[in-house]
Amino acid sequence: MKLTVLGSTGSIGTQALGVARERGWTVGALAAGRNLDLLEAQVREFRPEVVSVAEEAFAEARGRFPNIRVIADPAEVASLPADVVVNAMSGLLGLSPTRAALEAGRAVALATKEAMVTAADLIWGAAALGGGRLVPVDSEHTGVYQCLTGEDMADVAELLLTASGGPFRDGPADLSGVTPEQALRHPSWSMGPKITIDSATLMNKGLEVMECAALYGLPLSQVGVVVHPQSALHAAVRFRDGSLKGQFGPTDMRLAIAYAIDAAPTGMTRPGDVRGARRGPEVAGHLGWPLRGNWEFREPDAARFPCLGLAYRAGEAGGLLPTALNAADEVAVAAFLARRIGFTDIPRLVERVMDETPTGTLTWETLAETEAWARARAGELVRTGVRA
Numbered sequence: 001m002k003l004t005v006l007g008s009t010g011s012i013g014t015q016a017l018g019v020a021r022e023r024g025w026t027v028g029a030l031a032a033g034r035n036l037d038l039l040e041a042q043v044r045e046f047r048p049e050v051v052s053v054a055e056e057a058f059a060e061a062r063g064r065f066p067n068i069r070v071i072a073d074p075a076e077v078a079s080l081p082a083d084v085v086v087n088a089m090s091g092l093l094g095l096s097p098t099r100a101a102l103e104a105g106r107a108v109a110l111a112t113k114e115a116m117v118t119a120a121d122l123i124w125g126a127a128a129l130g131g132g133r134l135v136p137v138d139s140e141h142t143g144v145y146q147c148l149t150g151e152d153m154a155d156v157a158e159l160l161l162t163a164s165g166g167p168f169r170d171g172p173a174d175l176s177g178v179t180p181e182q183a184l185r186h187p188s189w190s191m192g193p194k195i196t197i198d199s200a201t202l203m204n205k206g207l208e209v210m211e212c213a214a215l216y217g218l219p220l221s222q223v224g225v226v227v228h229p230q231s232a233l234h235a236a237v238r239f240r241d242g243s244l245k246g247q248f249g250p251t252d253m254r255l256a257i258a259y260a261i262d263a264a265p266t267g268m269t270r271p272g273d274v275r276g277a278r279r280g281p282e283v284a285g286h287l288g289w290p291l292r293g294n295w296e297f298r299e300p301d302a303a304r305f306p307c308l309g310l311a312y313r314a315g316e317a318g319g320l321l322p323t324a325l326n327a328a329d330e331v332a333v334a335a336f337l338a339r340r341i342g343f344t345d346i347p348r349l350v351e352r353v354m355d356e357t358p359t360g361t362l363t364w365e366t367l368a369e370t371e372a373w374a375r376a377r378a379g380e381l382v383r384t385g386v387r388a
Helices: 011-023 035-046 055-064 075-078 092-104 113-130 139-148 193-201 202-218 253-266 308-318 321-337 343-357 365-384
Strands: 001-008 026-031 050-052 069-071 084-087 107-110 134-137 157-161 223-227 233-239 242-246
Touching: 001 011, 001 092, 001 365, 011 026, 011 035, 011 084, 011 253, 011 321, 026 035, 026 075, 035 055, 050 075, 050 308, 055 069, 055 113, 069 113, 075 092, 075 233, 075 242, 084 092, 084 253, 092 107, 092 113, 092 134, 092 321, 092 343, 092 365, 113 193, 113 365, 134 139, 139 157, 139 202, 139 233, 139 242, 139 253, 157 202, 193 202, 193 321, 193 343, 202 223, 202 308, 202 321, 308 321, 308 343, 321 365, 343 365
Parallel strands: 001 026, 001 084, 026 050, 050 069, 084 107, 107 134, 157 223
Antiparallel strands: 157 233, 233 242
């Protein structure tokens, strides 16, 4: 198996390389941002033929890696020959490489949820154009994928995604005074700062709901969320006959990553086109994972975590609103981490931008225009003060 790993220095990217190490897979190309020290260690170990870095790190990278090809465009890396392209780039930066990989006919293990959130129709169009395939990497979505293997989508009544509930699931009732340090203490998963804050606001779960509907071709009304603090059940499918099928496992993203890579070569070419995978060997340390302890399930608190409802609203509206929601959230989370706005200002800012978003038809051009407008408007709101 030959992999390309985009976002190789991030949380998912480093874990994907860990799986490659365990399995003995070849890594032909890496795309990173600015973390050249970690990238250098990855280059020494995996000896890729090509690396991509952020433009501002390009000159230094060429000096550090004189014996391999260094480029600045991750979309070019994504289109190179590979058995599977793991796209672990965060945010809308990962959109262009996803398109490039699919249009080049590559199999994509997709951890960039923003691609399906903002541009699902365009992404499926790219897959149809180039013959590419994709399988999601998120533990919830690979959980759904595994539950749907061998099933008929016509028999599905509901897809259920679980949420840990984040660090504030049990309080405080008033979240206006919580700090970035508190919000970054995720109780179940070790992730990057953006996704960790999104998990604290439940925006991440909202984005996953939107992604899930786009992946499996169901309306948002058939994608539900349940808070499950133990994070043992990752996803479930409820069928029309009333039966439930769930996917359980430890809180280790390597399992989802390994499954997605194994499944990608025969992955989806259109929504709900689930084909399953021949599973590889054990991901170290989990064959003895015990079915023990007390598990609980709760309704999400929509009043304390309004971002979840905003995501449903954007997903149901479609068009350009998901792009505006995503861009505004990226700006808001960065401002919160920089202590420029409060925690409860995040949904206020996102809602303001959504309320002002122009209507229009989704194309690659209008997506880029809306993303730029939403970022600018969100920046203005950060500077001038968010009002309810």
